[in-house]
Amino acid sequence: MTDSPKRVVKRSTSAGQSTSRDFAFTAEMIPNGVAEAAFLHEYRQNAWEHFQKLDVPQTSEEAWRRTDLRGLKAGSFSLPAGKAAAQLPQPPERLLKPLVGEGHGGQIVMGPGETQVTLSEAIAKQGVVFTDIATAAKQHPELLQKALGRAVKPDEGKFAAMAAALAARGVLLYVPKGVQVQEPLHSVLWGPGTDLAYLSHLLVWVEDGASVTYVHEAASPAENGQTMHSGIVELYVGNGAELRFVELQSWGEHVWNFSHERAVLQKDARLDWIFGALGSKLTKNFSEMNLEGEGGSARMSGFYFTDGEQHLDHDTQQNHMAAHTTSDLLFKGALEEQSRSVWQGMIYVAPGAQQTDGYQANRNLVLSQTARADSIPGLEILADDVRCTHGATVGKISDEELFYLLSRGIAREEARRLIVEGFFDPIMQRIPFEGVRDRFQQAIVDKLK
Amino acid sequence: MSDLVIRDLRVNVADKEILKGLTLTVEQGKVHALMGPNGSGKSTLAYTLMGHPNYEVTGGEVIFKDQNILELEPDQRSHLGVFLAFQYPVAIPGVSVANFLRSAVNAHRKAADPEYKGIPIPEFRTLLKEKMDKLKMDHSFAGRYLNDGFSGGEKKRAEILQMATLMPNMAILDETDSGLDIDALRNVAEGVEALRGPDFGALIITHYQRILNYVKPDVIHIMLDGRIAETGGPDLALKLEEHGYDWIREKHGEAAAA
Numbered sequence: 001m002t003d004s005p006k007r008v009v010k011r012s013t014s015a016g017q018s019t020s021r022d023f024a025f026t027a028e029m030i031p032n033g034v035a036e037a038a039f040l041h042e043y044r045q046n047a048w049e050h051f052q053k054l055d056v057p058q059t060s061e062e063a064w065r066r067t068d069l070r071g072l073k074a075g076s077f078s079l080p081a082g083k084a085a086a087q088l089p090q091p092p093e094r095l096l097k098p099l100v101g102e103g104h105g106g107q108i109v110m111g112p113g114e115t116q117v118t119l120s121e122a123i124a125k126q127g128v129v130f131t132d133i134a135t136a137a138k139q140h141p142e143l144l145q146k147a148l149g150r151a152v153k154p155d156e157g158k159f160a161a162m163a164a165a166l167a168a169r170g171v172l173l174y175v176p177k178g179v180q181v182q183e184p185l186h187s188v189l190w191g192p193g194t195d196l197a198y199l200s201h202l203l204v205w206v207e208d209g210a211s212v213t214y215v216h217e218a219a220s221p222a223e224n225g226q227t228m229h230s231g232i233v234e235l236y237v238g239n240g241a242e243l244r245f246v247e248l249q250s251w252g253e254h255v256w257n258f259s260h261e262r263a264v265l266q267k268d269a270r271l272d273w274i275f276g277a278l279g280s281k282l283t284k285n286f287s288e289m290n291l292e293g294e295g296g297s298a299r300m301s302g303f304y305f306t307d308g309e310q311h312l313d314h315d316t317q318q319n320h321m322a323a324h325t326t327s328d329l330l331f332k333g334a335l336e337e338q339s340r341s342v343w344q345g346m347i348y349v350a351p352g353a354q355q356t357d358g359y360q361a362n363r364n365l366v367l368s369q370t371a372r373a374d375s376i377p378g379l380e381i382l383a384d385d386v387r388c389t390h391g392a393t394v395g396k397i398s399d400e401e402l403f404y405l406l407s408r409g410i411a412r413e414e415a416r417r418l419i420v421e422g423f424f425d426p427i428m429q430r431i432p433f434e435g436v437r438d439r440f441q442q443a444i445v446d447k448l449k
Numbered sequence: 450m451s452d453l454v455i456r457d458l459r460v461n462v463a464d465k466e467i468l469k470g471l472t473l474t475v476e477q478g479k480v481h482a483l484m485g486p487n488g489s490g491k492s493t494l495a496y497t498l499m500g501h502p503n504y505e506v507t508g509g510e511v512i513f514k515d516q517n518i519l520e521l522e523p524d525q526r527s528h529l530g531v532f533l534a535f536q537y538p539v540a541i542p543g544v545s546v547a548n549f550l551r552s553a554v555n556a557h558r559k560a561a562d563p564e565y566k567g568i569p570i571p572e573f574r575t576l577l578k579e580k581m582d583k584l585k586m587d588h589s590f591a592g593r594y595l596n597d598g599f600s601g602g603e604k605k606r607a608e609i610l611q612m613a614t615l616m617p618n619m620a621i622l623d624e625t626d627s628g629l630d631i632d633a634l635r636n637v638a639e640g641v642e643a644l645r646g647p648d649f650g651a652l653i654i655t656h657y658q659r660i661l662n663y664v665k666p667d668v669i670h671i672m673l674d675g676r677i678a679e680t681g682g683p684d685l686a687l688k689l690e691e692h693g694y695d696w697i698r699e700k701h702g703e704a705a706a707a
Contacts, residue, residue: 399502399503400539401539401541403499403500403501403502403523403539404535404538404539404541405541405549406500406522406523406524406527407499407500407523407524407526407527407532407533407535408524408527408549408553408556408611408615409524409527409528409553409556409557409560409615410524410552410553410556411524411556412522412524414552414556418541418544418548418549418552419541419544421543421544422541422542422543422544422594423542423543424543425542425543425544425594426543
């Protein structure tokens with residue numbers, strides 16, 4: 001029972017479904033191609049066919065068993081375009097500030113209107129490409145072609161196919177062989193408004209021996225109604241290359257958020273992936289690390305904090321396809337009010353992937369009687385000389401801890417905050433970026449208010 | 450300043466009466482020792498004085514600084530100057546000793562002055578180092594997670610460090626001496642001696658006479674079955690050491706022994 005990215009096309013269940021269960025997108029909405037990139041047009045057409053064939057996932061499918069999409073008003077979404085979209089609010093200044101280091105070497109801001117791209121001359125001179133998808137198609141079609149579909153296939157699911165076919169917003173980051181990018185690169189996806197579907201596609205390709213830090217944040221204001229996001233993230237880390245990828249999800253609590261993300265690591269590649277999830281009404285996220293080359297090493301540090309009626313479902317997979325590979329995943333989450341989290345993790349070790357070292361842990365701190373965390377670790381090991389460990393816990397603040405802090409004069413709210421911060425400390429220790437830690441710390445204060 | 454006056458205190462734990470009308474005064478400026486066999490209710494008294502939610506007060510009062518502290522939350526009791534050194538200190542993973550103590554110091558100062566903005570970090574570091582030096586503790590202690598993976602001795606020293614930093618007016622030490630080697634015991638005793646003065650009273654709860662060789666008590670109480678059975682001077686501890694508790698049991702008759 002290996003994990004195959006291919007999905008069986010289910011028979012149609014048209015009976016009993018209201019029309020709003022079906023998306024109202026049409027083939028005319030596929031972004032215009034350019035002469036330089038015929039492959040892109042083909043890719044989108046192919047994805048569109050899958051999108052049409054695939055059903056909206058239902059809870060009868062294992063991966064979606066705990067995440068119910070019946071509340072999603074699929075038929076109400078249109079793609080942001082034109083004048084109306086351009087008049088939506090601009091992203092606030094704080095989102096555009098650097099989260100990592102003093103400044104950034106480049107920034108891409110994707111919103112309802114036009115995408116803004118800046119890149120420092122020094123980095124551009126190094127041969128680094130950091131631009132939006134449309135520009136990449138015109139100016140760097142060969143690089144785009146290399147990265148497109150390398151890590152995520154359009155047929156992996158309804159939402160992957162949707163983003164592959166229709167995403168007009170996207171980033172190509174390409175770092176040439178041996179190039180060390182000193183300053184971090186930053187992109188923001190800003191999704192204001194309601195009844196809109198923001199579709200995004202991030203492509204990162206780090207050539208052999210190169211090194212870069214990339215920070216991406218998706219965010220929106222809080223709104224009444226529904227907005228959705230579907231995204232694809234494809235990361236390629238070449239032989240001996242190094243990628244630090246920081247991803248923050250700060251959607252408003254009305255956004256239905258879907259993403260398919262996968263990193264592919266070549267020989268001796270290193271990945272340090274930081275994943276923070278604070279927003280959205282509902283999230284279903286697939287994040288995978290494929291260790292394809294010997295000696296590769298991937299670390300993923302996840303942080304989530306839910307409140308209200310948020311529902312966050314993270315599906316992670318660590319695939320050891322080659323020998324001497326290491327993966328280390330730690331996801332920690334706290335839950336307030338009626339919120340819910342699901343984490344399903346899997347370490348897969350392919351036959352022959354000997355001397356691999358895989359670790360996965362998910363720790364939850366449930367802060368209210370009505371919140372709930374599901375934690376489902378998994379191992380599938382087809383090699384015999386490996387070390388794989390996993391752990392999953394769901395706990396709450398004990399009366400004894402609270403009493404101890406109270407007895408020292410610390411008020412109840414402050415005591416809770418200290419305990420929650422302490423709970424997250426092992427994750428903070430893994431984040432070498434002060435700006436990101438500060439953001440998480442602030443989120444803890446806000447969510448405990 | 451103020452004595453701690455306990456009058457006719459009755460406490461249930463899980464619907465069973467443990468303290469059965471306990472009356473005791475701990476004088477400000479003096480060190481009292483409370484001794485007694487296992488199960489006599491010593492720890493119940495300690496937790497009740499600090500306000501642990503599992504201890505249900507069914508009668509009596511505890512007056513300190515003109516207030517019945519039984520009506521106060523644990524943090525308010527702490528602000529008033531009551532301190533409990535726990536028999537079993539609780540681990541708070543991820544929270545460093547320094548971070549925790551700074552929060553506690555700030556909470557105390559804010560309780561006294563709502564306008565207080567918080568102790569500057571350099572000032573706090575200096576304060577904490579000074580306290581650690583007095584207790585001969587390594588400075589690296591400040592960065593460790595509170596009681597997380599501490600040895601028994603380290604936990605007790607951390608309790609004394611907290612006491613030294615918060616400088617309470619009334620400290621209750623619940624078997625702080627148990628399980629300590631001589632060096633740690635000396636440390637703990639020095640911590641108490643350092644605070645000794647007209648504004649400090651202490652109730653040292655112990656099984657053994659041993660700690661009383663290092664902290665000389667002014668008054669000794671012996672507890673039996675939820676009440677104070679005997680009160681006397683330092684020689685009472687020596688008598689216990691020699692003769693055990695049986696003579697007290699006999700003196701208080703079959704009711705207590707039954």
